[in-house]
Amino acid sequence: MKQLALAVMMTAQAALAEGAFTLTLAPKERATLEQQIATARARSPDTFRQVAALRASLARLDHGKRGRYAPVTSWLNAIPQATWALADAIVFSGGVDASLPLTARVAWQAGLLESLGARREPKTEGLLVAVLVSPGLESAVRRSAADALGRLGTESAAQALVAAASAASGVDREAVLAGMGTCRRLTVTAFLAQALARASVESEQLALIKALSVNGNAWALETPAGAPAPAEVRRIQTTAAGALVKAFVATSGRVKTEAHDGLRIVNAPDTALLLAQSRAADPVGVDALLQDLRR
């Protein structure tokens, strides 16, 4: 009996070591996940092979990358119906050689998360929350975890993101803030707006502005998947725009520029009104921005 328990524990550890992440999942959650993966594997084994093949291509993709990271997300996105194959790679089978460059490992981890998020499968929420709060993640990966969780667009995902951002500090907090804008729920918008009003560190201000511009993104909100709560769309845009207007008139330099761009990306119906109300704080800047908004 003792030997059997040891064997089970070793198997579990081996499986953990093979995943792209080392995660803390409740036994019940793990079991459910295993069941979903097994079912999916039986139904469409090709997707698992394709994810595994892409993992095998990682060194080449990284070596041939043009920018900071290989666009692993784009490659994974091309695999249809791969939700559970991606989940499997994240938790069980997607570990990569530690000798690969950091850029390759980060691109792989971020790609798995972002592509999983792009499927917008609510059943992956627990998994994504577990990754989001995992210790020791690279910032870019944590950002992707927040981004992926946000895309689910559920109220519970929104609350998990707010909780994670509230509990974290420093670069971990900024990573969560930078990614959570994809969750187009008022809970997130209001949290980001309040955080921006309080933020004094430039890097955090920039992360928040980026998140708000993603959150209130006019074109994304016109798509069904980009607006999971249609009744909230108008308030999301107004809240995001309001926060960005306050940042725009109160700041200078890169923060002001990003707020300017954010307001144009959000393009809320009442941006002009909000700007007019704040014009006294920066009449020249507001007038120029109003002109840009009319383009």
Place this chain on the structure above:
Amino acid sequence: MFRRSVWCVTACLAVGCSERVLPSLESGASTVTIIPGTPPIDLRADVNRNGVVELEGAADDEAEDTWDARHGAVFLPNIDDDAMRCRGTDMSGRPLADSALPGCNDATDEIVNGDDDLKDLARLELVRWPEAPAGTVVRLSVAPADAKVRLFRKAGDRTEAIDLDLPLATADLVGGVTFLLEGTDVVRDEAAWDGFVDVSVQVTVPDTRYWKGGTYTDTVRLRSSPVLTFHHLSPTETAYASNIPGERDSAIFLRDVRAGLTLANPNITFVTPDLEDQWTQDFFETGYASMPGPGGAQQVMRVFFRSANIENPFSRSFPLREAGRIVFTRFRGKDVAGVQQVDLGSSEETQTLNSFGNFETVPPHSTPTRNWPLGRVIRGSVRGYAPDQSFVRMTEAQKYQEPSINVDTAWLLVGHVDETISYLKASTPRGWIVLANDARLARQMLLDAQANGNGSTRLFVGKRWLDDMGNELNAETTVSALLANADVMQASAEAAVKVDEQLAILKRETGLTDAEIVKVPFLHEPVMGASLAHQPGTVNLFVIDERTVAVPDPHGPIINGKDLFKTQLESALAPYQVRVQWVENWNLYHRAAGEVHCGTNAMRAIPSVKWWEVTP
């Protein structure tokens, strides 16, 4: 400065005094009073920039110790390899370390490497003074002392490097002597050396009956040629694209690019080195240095910059991007130089900004405060996300195309200026137009197509994503699916605004107007919080010449038998008489976050504008 001798001789009317003939005491005059003259010390260079050093007249003498856009001598950084003696390997045939690779060129030895090398040296002449009295001491000096120059002395057919610690022979002054000056490096840091050098001859003359004793100096100021990069108004002379051995997609890409080159000019040389690195735009940048040559020509040295990309930070010998070695191992040669400048401590996060897709040259323009007849560098650089500062310092030190226009590319996954903006020669008052990505237009075109009943029309037909195991993944989508893709719409809305921001800076810096911007539509997608072209990024094109561009095939929706995006771009360029050569680059380039421009490079014709006639 030439110090004209003053011959103050009274009662010499009978002898016909001249500047070059000593008055004779045996003239028959009963009383002669001689006031010793000032020695005629005269060092000359090609101050009037006509390619020759003239010993007579004032053209190469007046204001020779100053330098501006109207006059002043020029020299080249003599870092090519005219005798083709440099190899990329050591004596054992092993590849030289990255740090050692640039250390072989015509300026790293103390000889003149043949007649071709001789043409790269600036000539100075010490005008003969046959009457120089015995005991005259002649010294040559340069200032600043650490200027990167070397002087040679020409004696008949021989040339020998000069040791400035030693005086010249008096005979050199008596007979005159030709000096040759070479720059031993490009200007890298203006704070260390700004490229100017003052060459002086100091002559210490003993007191004699005819010459006033003392030390006399004549100084000539010269300036090192900057390295200038090419803008798109110059046609391509040599094109480059990596050949990935055994890669079918590479062969297809090269086939299509070659077709574009042939369309433009069959005489363009197409260099396709076998390399594993397909980003030919990124690992080197072309440029040139020049000085006045005979007959108003420019004596030109082509220059290749190696990119400051650190690829293997833990390698002591080979930390830099391997493909960049080609600058020294293949390109360096007769009248062709290689330059490398890198801070090995620069951050990994910003390495992509050191690729030359993030280094372009805006064509010539004028602003109320300054003219830019040689164009101006543009790069993606914002505070906190900027390229290797040692490399930036070097290009800034070239002066004529800097300070650069800096735009924000931090929002892009790759982060290069060539992802969103390009330039094209045009018969307009400015002489060129800008091509700029416009995601707004792309979305509107798709919305219009959808409204016209084409929502189910497919894009990316027949295109695949393919992994190493041979799994093919269909890339096809439809107009409606694309418009409903929240992530693509999110990234595209951001791209539209961010390109506007880039253009606002370009307008402010150049005076560009909206009428001079051709919109190039394609959508973006988000990757790791940044943006990447979702459709093939058609603005990332190769401007072969003013009439021909090679553009990635957009694989757009076919409506009424025509690709919507091809039709749009061809129509937009038609008023400028520009032909489009479509290039298949989906597999090897688009899928890896790049397009045609990323995979090509060009050495272009030398502009007729002479840099030394420009006030930077």
